[in-house]
Amino acid sequence: MAEITLPTEIRLDIVTPDRLVAHDAVTAVTIPGKNGYLGILPGHAPLLTELAAGELEYTSGNAQHTLVVDWGFAEVLGDRVIILAQSAERVEEIDLERAEKAKVRAEERLKRFDDPQVDMERARKALTRAMVRLETAHKHRG
Ligand code: ATP
Numbered sequence: 001m002a003e004i005t006l007p008t009e010i011r012l013d014i015v016t017p018d019r020l021v022a023h024d025a026v027t028a029v030t031i032p033g034k035n036g037y038l039g040i041l042p043g044h045a046p047l048l049t050e051l052a053a054g055e056l057e058y059t060s061g062n063a064q065h066t067l068v069v070d071w072g073f074a075e076v077l078g079d080r081v082i083i084l085a086q087s088a089e090r091v092e093e094i095d096l097e098r099a100e101k102a103k104v105r106a107e108e109r110l111k112r113f114d115d116p117q118v119d120m121e122r123a124r125k126a127l128t129r130a131m132v133r134l135e136t137a138h139k140h141r142g
Helices: 096-111 120-141
Strands: 010-015 020-026 028-033 036-040 047-051 054-060 063-069 072-077 080-085 088-090
Touching: 010 028, 020 054, 020 063, 020 088, 028 047, 028 080, 054 120, 063 120, 096 120
Parallel strands: 010 080
Antiparallel strands: 010 020, 028 036, 028 054, 047 072, 054 063, 063 088, 072 080
16 A cells, blocks of 8 residues: 655745745744635645735744735645735834834825725725734734
């Protein structure tokens, strides 16, 4: 009988239009999927999902890594996970002042709901991104 060997690691790549944000061998990944968070361990069934703005975490060796990703796609295939995100930054990289300013800007736009110049959907997405950045940074950096 053929022997079945299950993978013990996942090769994770996190890519944005600008850069390769992570390229690591990991033992677990949590992905912010459009319909909720997905926990991926080695040997997970193949899947393709849309990403939501949220926290992505992975474990590599004894280290836990946290990033914020925006919209995009995640593909799980064999021992690989590929994240293609519109934006992704490590929690250590989050600029709090910048996120705070983006939040205020989005909130100001959302108040002008009767102004046809304002793209409400865009402002809502910008607000969500800013809030996820702020919450994640506060949670993990104290
Ligand atoms: P802003 O209006 O401040 O640019 P944004 O939400 O519109 O915020 P994005 O379009 O999501 O910004 O991201 C553009 C690039 O800037 C991405 O590479 C993203 O990782 C980075 N970035 C955005 N906001 C921050 C932040 N607060 N800290 C660190 N990097 C950020």
